[in-house]
Amino acid sequence: MTSWAARARVWQVGLVLGLVGVCGAGATARADTTLINASSNINQEMFQEYNAAFTRYWRGKTGEAVTIKQTHAQSTNQVARIRNGEEADVVTLAVSLDIDTIAAAGLMPSDWQGRLANHSSPFTSTVVFLVRRGNPRQIKDWNDLVRWGINVVTSNPKSSGIARWGHLAAYGYALKQPGGNDASAKLFLKRLYGNNRVLEYTARGANNAFTKNKIGDVMITWESEALQLVAAAPDDYEIVVPSVSIVAEPPVALVDKMVEKRGTRKLADAYLNYLYSPEAQELLVKYYYRPADAAIAEKYSKRFKPLSLFRVDEVFGSWQQAFKTHFSDGGVLDQVYDPYRNAS
Known part of the structure; x- marks a missing residue:
C-alpha cells in the first residue's frame, strides 16, 4: 500500500470512529x-x-x-x-x-x-377548620361559622379548587341537618359567606391572610394544609374537625x-x-395527605381523625353537575355571595 493510500485509510478509520463517538454521545443525551x-x-x-x-x-x-x-x-x-x-x-x-x-x-x-x-x-384530603391556639371563639362545627361576629377566611371558589371543596362540604353539611334541603343549604351558605369580608383569589392567599396578616377567627382549608401549619407553629394554631365533611380527591x-x-x-x-408505590405513599403522609394504600393508611390512622365523609357524586351527582349548579355564572355561589356587601 502506498503512503498516501495508507494515510487515506487511517483518515477513513478515524472518521468512522469519530462518527461512532458522536452517535454514542447523542444516544446518551437522548436518554x-x-x-x-x-x-x-x-x-x-x-x-x-x-x-x-x-x-x-x-x-x-x-x-x-x-x-x-x-x-x-x-x-x-x-x-x-x-x-x-x-x-x-x-x-x-x-x-x-x-x-x-x-x-x-x-x-x-x-x-x-x-x-x-x-x-x-393517589391521595385524598378533607376540609377542616384552622383556628387560633386555644380556640378563643369556641368553634366546634360548621354551624359556629355562621354565628354573628365570626370572621371566616377562605378563597374564592370561582378561582380556587380548594375553595370549591370547602363550599361543597358546607352545603353538604347543611343538607344533612334535620329538615335540610336546597333552600336551607343556600341560606346556610349565605350566612357563611356573609361572615367573610374578602374571598382571596388563591388558597395560598387565604393562608397568608390568616397566618401572616392575622386576619380572621377561622380558616376553611384542606386537612393536609392545616396539619402542616400546626406542625410548623403548634403554639399558634389548632385544628377543629367538623362533624361532616367531604372527601377531597x-x-x-x-x-x-x-x-x-x-x-x-x-x-x-x-x-x-x-x-x-409504598415509598411515595409514605412521602405523601409526610405532607399530611391520606394515602390510597390501605396498609399505610392503617399505619398512620392516629394522625387522621375519623369523621363522617361524603363524596361529591353521592350528594351532587358529579363534579360536572356540581360546577354547573354551584360555580357557573348565576349559580348558587353567585346567589349567596354579594361581594359588594361583604366588602363594605
Missing part, C-alpha cells in the same frame, strides 16, 4: 429526558420532594437520567394554559373537573379517571396528545404510577 408536570399551587413543596424520589427510582430502574420540570398555578389557570398549547406531560390538579376540561379539548380521553386506581387520586392524569408529541408516554406513565 436524559425532561418530563413536565403542571400542578396546583398548594402541592409545590410536596412534588419537589416527590420529583427527587422519582428521578432516583427511574435512574436505578433504567439507568436513565430524567429532569422534572414543575409548573405551579391555580388549577383553573393551568387548564387554560394547557388548552392554549402550553406543554405538560402530566397534570396534578385539585379538582377532576379541571382535567375533564382538558379532556374536552381533545387532549386526552374522557374516561381518563378510570386509568389509575382510586379515581386517579386531587386527581392526576397523563396528557395523551402531549406525551405522543414529546415521546414521553412511558416515562409519564411511570411517574404517575409511582405515586401509588
Whole structure:
C-alpha cells in the first residue's frame, strides 16, 4: 500500500470512529429526558420532594437520567394554559373537573379517571377548620361559622379548587341537618359567606391572610394544609374537625396528545404510577395527605381523625353537575355571595 493510500485509510478509520463517538454521545443525551408536570399551587413543596424520589427510582430502574420540570398555578389557570398549547406531560390538579376540561379539548380521553386506581387520586384530603391556639371563639362545627361576629377566611371558589371543596362540604353539611334541603343549604351558605369580608383569589392567599396578616377567627382549608401549619407553629394554631365533611380527591392524569408529541408516554406513565408505590405513599403522609394504600393508611390512622365523609357524586351527582349548579355564572355561589356587601 502506498503512503498516501495508507494515510487515506487511517483518515477513513478515524472518521468512522469519530462518527461512532458522536452517535454514542447523542444516544446518551437522548436518554436524559425532561418530563413536565403542571400542578396546583398548594402541592409545590410536596412534588419537589416527590420529583427527587422519582428521578432516583427511574435512574436505578433504567439507568436513565430524567429532569422534572414543575409548573405551579391555580388549577383553573393551568387548564387554560394547557388548552392554549402550553406543554405538560402530566397534570396534578385539585379538582377532576379541571382535567375533564382538558379532556374536552381533545387532549386526552374522557374516561381518563378510570386509568389509575382510586379515581386517579393517589391521595385524598378533607376540609377542616384552622383556628387560633386555644380556640378563643369556641368553634366546634360548621354551624359556629355562621354565628354573628365570626370572621371566616377562605378563597374564592370561582378561582380556587380548594375553595370549591370547602363550599361543597358546607352545603353538604347543611343538607344533612334535620329538615335540610336546597333552600336551607343556600341560606346556610349565605350566612357563611356573609361572615367573610374578602374571598382571596388563591388558597395560598387565604393562608397568608390568616397566618401572616392575622386576619380572621377561622380558616376553611384542606386537612393536609392545616396539619402542616400546626406542625410548623403548634403554639399558634389548632385544628377543629367538623362533624361532616367531604372527601377531597386531587386527581392526576397523563396528557395523551402531549406525551405522543414529546415521546414521553412511558416515562409519564411511570411517574404517575409511582405515586401509588409504598415509598411515595409514605412521602405523601409526610405532607399530611391520606394515602390510597390501605396498609399505610392503617399505619398512620392516629394522625387522621375519623369523621363522617361524603363524596361529591353521592350528594351532587358529579363534579360536572356540581360546577354547573354551584360555580357557573348565576349559580348558587353567585346567589349567596354579594361581594359588594361583604366588602363594605
